[in-house]
Amino acid sequence: MAAHDRLAVVLVATRNPLNIGAAARAMGNFGFAELRVVAPYDAGFREARSAVGASELLENAAEFSSVAEAVGDCSLVVGTTAVGTRELLHPLKRLEEGGALIREGLETGRAALLFGSEKRGLSNDDLSHCHWLLRIPTLDSHRSMNLGQAVAVCLYELARLAEAASCSGGPPMAEAEELERLTQALFAAQRASGYTKRGAEESSLEKTRRLVRRMTLNSEDAQTWTGILARINLRLKGTNR
């Protein structure tokens, strides 16, 4: 099962059938297939389902009577909200950061992304099922998005992140241990060459560590750098004898 297929878009208490259709359409656009609806406004849902050109995705949408049932098989449950941090008891993440976490969650299990009703959003009871909340970075003065548009933007971001991850390909990024080896080698070279002033060793080590972290090295390049510096250090040792 591909990661994309492990995401369930969950529409809770949606009233306007056009919005259910719009959510389904955006899912098709970005390659997501699992639509779940919780306590939809009955006529609305029937209307959307039977609309001319209703997608297979919409016809296959599963209907649940509670959020608990709808997210039962998901190991990550994320609620969307337009509300600021003040009123919330849950951690709140912006779409870019939160999207990356959802992608991670999809690597190993199912994730649910919840959208509340057009008027009220998700209720406190709905939110109690969520691990954390997601907010699309809209202006404070115009926070609330149209439901179909909010779904589209979230799914675009998830698809974008998936593609960026698969495109990056190449060697993996350096791990903390590799970066620390490089840091120590560079620091040793600074000391042996007289670049670091006596007495400033501690702050200099910290500076060096930050410098290396800012390089965003992949694992291979980190090893190359460490190799070069090891050789330099070996030679510098000779000069200090």
Place this chain on the structure above:
Amino acid sequence: MAAHDRLAVVLVATRNPLNIGAAARAMGNFGFAELRVVAPYDAGFREARSAVGASELLENAAEFSSVAEAVGDCSLVVGTTAVGTRELLHPLKRLEEGGALIREGLETGRAALLFGSEKRGLSNDDLSHCHWLLRIPTLDSHRSMNLGQAVAVCLYELARLAEAASCSGGPPMAEAEELERLTQALFAAQRASGYTKRGAEESSLEKTRRLVRRMTLNSEDAQTWTGILARINLRLKGTNR
């Protein structure tokens, strides 16, 4: 005038008033203000404008009878399309790449982003006014997006890129000249320390150049590195005498 205010969202021959309203709403969400409509379906536009809760943005939307007039003051004109490359005479860019180019264009002038009618998209005549075309990366099997959703996704991406640019802040990226100085210093250190094998100098210089380019250094860090290596080289010189 902020860059955001130099973008005009241009809706061409839109029929459904809900879509005009949805476009206006997404503009408000992401902080864009200039809506222009070209040859709208009259009743639709009047309906959208007079809708309860119609935004100031919608009320202020300027109406034009041709694309030429609507984009007359724009130095960059970009058309959106769901079509693949085959049929197109224009360069086609995906939203991420194209979005970055639009942001660049907004630094110095006005840009127009065109969206065609729900049914037919932009006509060949509309397209002839465009510098290039933009495509949201939807699945080949589900290319065509709902108009309001397409507007929302495009504006989200433009707002996201703007924020990423303003967040990066800090010192500017290193220029080619600075990177080349660093490359030469690192290469000299490799030779002086015996890291580079005799006879392999040329390929090694190229490797070093690529290694340095992959570091994505800012200007300040490039200078720090070059300083460290200069000091190391000075000391290594002593050992080779």
